[in-house]
Amino acid sequence: MGTTTGAVTALAEREWRERARRHERRVDALVADHLRRRREGERHPVEDFLFTYYNLKPSQLRRWHPGVGTVLLGEGAGDRLGERFYTELPDGGVGLDTAAFLAARRVVDFVERLLSAVADRPAHLGCFGLHEWAMVYRTDEVRHGQVPLRLGREGTDRVVESHRIRCSHFDAFRFFTEPARPLNTLQPTREAQADLDQPGCLHANMDLYKWAYKLAPAVPSELVVDCFELSREIRVLDMRASPYDLAAWGYEPVRIETAEGKAEYMAAQRGFAERGAVLRQRLLDVCAALRAG
Template sequence: MAAVPEAAQRSLRRLSEPEWRSRSDAHCNRVSHWILPHRERRRRGVAHPVLDFLFTYYSLRPAQLERWHPGPGVVLRGPGAAAFLGQTGYRRHPDGVFLDLTGLPDRLRSTAGFIGALLTATAERAPRLGCFGLHEWAMVYRTPTPRHTAVPLRLGPAGTDAVVESLPVQCTHFDAFRFFTAAARPRNALTPRREDQLDLEQPGCLHANMDLYKWAYKLGPACPSELLADCFELAVAVRELDMRASPYDLADLGYPPVRIETPSGRAEYVRAQAGFAERAAPLRARLVELCRQISDVVPAR
């Protein structure tokens, strides 16, 4: 493998072992707030209709979320840094160990190119804030088997169907639309397809903002764990709104409903949705910059 150019070596930030271990411990402690209860629920065989989504729909395992990565531009000093050498992309540096972007697999550069293009296109659009979270309602519309069978529908089946029929359904996100019931699909203003993502995703969409977590972990060891955790925390908060505005009665679990069937509930939803769009914007920008760094690197041969 080619040597690291001297100019590139000088630009790297050096972290002493106490410094990077402190950051690693802080990251693990931060995400353990959600991981430890999840593991305990799994041990007891107890499902959680809100929070399990973060560990089942999204494919990153809890142990992977706990693992700390510094991201590019950092040299880890001290004998403990050698433990990183068995992981993809890490190599020795005269002062320790660092993540060498030139040594990442070609597939990761390709992934970064797609993610960067998608997030850039999303950021360039104005947020659309009038969906009212009806995607969750459309997933149970006119079906005897709701997705969360252990949780009651707040308005019952007939009341739930009536809400879907009384409001415009305008979901732009393929991975939400694909779970619509057959009866609900024709009611949507759009027919999103996987190949339409670059043309349709927009920053007001709850699922597009939750998915920043997915795009962060798909960038693998190149994504600093602090950024990954920021995206995960956003996904947790968005998921909570998503389910509070859903047709399910989750009050016993500590999630008071956002009653989108009422004008005041819809206004509450739009305010929260706009807040998440604002909160997601800098995270999206950080991911776009990381994708640019990965895509622009010439791979080592």
């Protein structure tokens, strides 16, 4: 175990190299199928999403960082000095240059404000994933053209028209078709994101992964992968509850047009909200550690 002094943990070289190896093995297992498909020119409508919508490469996810408040000891730690935001510390060892990081990464202010606002709100669980349905409402240009609609064109439109849509997340709302936009009870904007995002939203919890890697290398890589894994599981629910028929890929639908499907969706959504709250607080703890220097 590393030695801890105040808010700083010092890791001997043997310890931090083992942590790095564990992290690399974990990521290798998570990205193996995606890399194979990429080599073979295949695409997966569910599992490849985190590598196309988000902009962190598998090689970047695999790179281990100890995070703010951790000092690497030993001769090998010096190799990190060639990487951005790493510095030799006055008391010895190599760690994050918090002043340089805060000066360069102004996104910390936005992320901290957004995550704090979301953490203080109750979770709304009644959206039933209708954002995906609104993205294909009254259009022939669907986002996943290789995947058929489970209820067909007219059936999909009827589901949208028979429900109250309350999508609060801008990065979902911006993909709504033009006819669907007026049907949403909210009109999210990027500027209002911190005012509207809420902890029950699937996309707000998926985006914990984005905020984690945008705060790298201040965020420990283990936390980035924890957020990645949650985001991947949420993506599965998002698509199972969508209007698409994913039977060919082995996914059973969550039929949100039925009472049973709605109950199944809300139960899963509640579980994701609870897990997201834990990860959100861990990211806020990183922000607090950065402020503390």
